Amino acid sequence: MAPEGLTMSSVVDNGFQQEGKASSKAEETSLKRYEAGGWLRKMVGVVVGKDLPAHPSEDEFRLGLRSGIILCKVLNKVKPHSVPKVVEAPGDSILIPDGEALSAYRYFENVRHFLVSVKEMGLPTFEISDLEKGGKSCRIVSCVLALKTFKESGGSVLGKVGENQKPSAKQFAIKIADLFASSLSRSSISREKSADSLSSKSSASGDVGLRDFGSLSTIVKELLTDTMEEDIPTIIKTILSEVMEEFQHRLALQKEQVEGELVNATSNDMEVPEPVEPGMDGVLYKSDMVNETTSTDEEATSRKRESCNSKKEIQNAQFKCQSERQQMLAERHQRDIQKLKKVLEAAKTELHLLQMTYEEEVSNLAKHLSGLTDAASGYNKVLEENRKLYNLVQDLKGNIRVYCRVRPFLPGQADSVNSVDHLDDGSITVITPSKNRKDGRKSFTFNKVLGPSATQEEVFADTQPLVRSVLDGYNVCICAYGQTGSGKTHTMVRI
Numbered sequence: 001m002a003p004e005g006l007t008m009s010s011v012v013d014n015g016f017q018q019e020g021k022a023s024s025k026a027e028e029t030s031l032k033r034y035e036a037g038g039w040l041r042k043m044v045g046v047v048v049g050k051d052l053p054a055h056p057s058e059d060e061f062r063l064g065l066r067s068g069i070i071l072c073k074v075l076n077k078v079k080p081h082s083v084p085k086v087v088e089a090p091g092d093s094i095l096i097p098d099g100e101a102l103s104a105y106r107y108f109e110n111v112r113h114f115l116v117s118v119k120e121m122g123l124p125t126f127e128i129s130d131l132e133k134g135g136k137s138c139r140i141v142s143c144v145l146a147l148k149t150f151k152e153s154g155g156s157v158l159g160k161v162g163e164n165q166k167p168s169a170k171q172f173a174i175k176i177a178d179l180f181a182s183s184l185s186r187s188s189i190s191r192e193k194s195a196d197s198l199s200s201k202s203s204a205s206g207d208v209g210l211r212d213f214g215s216l217s218t219i220v221k222e223l224l225t226d227t228m229e230e231d232i233p234t235i236i237k238t239i240l241s242e243v244m245e246e247f248q249h250r251l252a253l254q255k256e257q258v259e260g261e262l263v264n265a266t267s268n269d270m271e272v273p274e275p276v277e278p279g280m281d282g283v284l285y286k287s288d289m290v291n292e293t294t295s296t297d298e299e300a301t302s303r304k305r306e307s308c309n310s311k312k313e314i315q316n317a318q319f320k321c322q323s324e325r326q327q328m329l330a331e332r333h334q335r336d337i338q339k340l341k342k343v344l345e346a347a348k349t350e351l352h353l354l355q356m357t358y359e360e361e362v363s364n365l366a367k368h369l370s371g372l373t374d375a376a377s378g379y380n381k382v383l384e385e386n387r388k389l390y391n392l393v394q395d396l397k398g399n400i401r402v403y404c405r406v407r408p409f410l411p412g413q414a415d416s417v418n419s420v421d422h423l424d425d426g427s428i429t430v431i432t433p434s435k436n437r438k439d440g441r442k443s444f445t446f447n448k449v450l451g452p453s454a455t456q457e458e459v460f461a462d463t464q465p466l467v468r469s470v471l472d473g474y475n476v477c478i479c480a481y482g483q484t485g486s487g488k489t490h491t492m493v494r495i
């Protein structure tokens with residue numbers, strides 16, 4: 001059965017917290033041996049303690065103290081005149097190797113006087129055989145450390161329970177329960193402080209053996225060491241069942257707590273959920289295991305409340321910081337949006353002005369185009385009218401026009417015989433020499449008469465309007481009539 005007053009939650013707490021710190025049992029034993037050896041060397045000086053290394057092995061430690069000289073000298077310094085006469089070594093070395101019997105007449109008295117004095121002081125002792133090969137050096141270490149504590153505490157008696165006066169399993173369990181109960185107040189303290197507190201608590205209770213508890217495994221080992229064999233299965237069974245129950249209980253509570261935090265985070269609720277029970281930080285302890293409310297429990301409750309409040313403050317600070325960052329980001333975005341809005345408004349205004357300018361230009365272009373269209377229409381009308389008038393003029397000039405052109409004399413022709421008597425712009429008089437003068441003279445009228453001196457340009461000037469009438473769609477025919485060699489081809493073709 002679990003000892004009365006022992007809470008498994010405190011056991012689990014203490015065990016898990018100390019598990020990381022606790023080294024192996026061998027390491028702890030070595031550290032204690034080094035501490036004991038170092039203190040003995042310091043007390044007796046380097047000369048006397050030359051055979052005791054600063055970090056002795058188990059055999060070196062045992063052999064260094066085998067003569068009892070160092071032990072007696074140290075004891076006389078802690079408590080003067082405890083060993084009136086110390087048997088000194090004849091040579092430089094006090095090291096007595098294994099195999100050489102510890103001489104009763106030389107050194108036996110040293111160890112015996114030491115053990116008697118130590119026992120009278122109420123300190124834990126050891127057996128003389130522990131100094132022999134195969135002996136328990138840990139008991140020698142415990143004795144030396146107890147003597148060291150005695151010296152450092154100014155000579156107070158540590159307790160009356162010696163190595164040979166082990167408590168019963170029940171008494172041991174009750175003391176462990178007290179120790180575990182006190183650990184409730186140390187849940188928020190560091191491991192070192194926790195270990196020191198544990199040690200001081202043990203010392204104050206007068207139980208030297210409890211000082212070495214550093215982890216759950218150490219506690220169990222020590223508990224089993226000092227327990228009757230027939231009680232071991234029951235104790236282990238109870239411890240395991242309680243540990244499992246407590247572990248499952250804590251898992252359930254942690255799950256509930258995590259779910260609660262998630263719900264709070266989702267709803268932006270800044271408040272941290274209250275513990276299941278005030279001061280318990282969500283941890284429920286079995287009421288049948290803790291029946292009394294002590295000041296230690298109140299301190300633990302206070303610390304847990306402070307821890308809870310600190311957690312709340314941290315979460316509030318984190319939410320506040322995050323909220324401020326989000327607010328700053330939102331303000332920056334708002335400023336950017338305002339800038340973009342201004343730019344957009346300016347672009348809209350510019351676009352509107354541009355659109356108005358384009359509309360005005362398009363309107364002007366339309367007006368110009370309309371004017372051009374009107375002008376073109378008027379032009380066409382005028383042009384048609386002009387064309388009609390032009391051709392009307394041509395008609396008025398005569399649809400059939402007859403022109404007369406007189407060829408000059410060709411080179412080598414005699415100009416004595418000239419048949420043209422007279423010519424003017426519209427008529428020509430021709431002379432026929434074989435007839436009399438009156439009958440031999442005949443006048444002809446033409447639209448125009450061109451004399452021998454008329455050039456090709458003068459002839460074309462009267463023909464050019466007919467070419468325009470051709471382009472206007474009128475039919476025109478120009479032909480030449482005259483005797484051979486009179487100049488028809490020359491007039492029509494020659495440029």
Ligand SMILES: Nc1ncnc2c1ncn2[C@@H]1O[C@H](COP(=O)(O)OP(=O)(O)OP(=O)(O)O)[C@@H](O)[C@H]1O
Binds near residue numbers: 407482
């Ligand atoms: N106005 C003129 N000025 C100078 N020479 C001209 C003129 N008219 C005609 N001649 C010359 O008179 C000659 C005869 O002219 P052309 O051949 O044009 O006559 P034609 O009437 O066409 O003769 P045909 O009926 O035989 O064809 C040509 O040598 C030509 O150069």
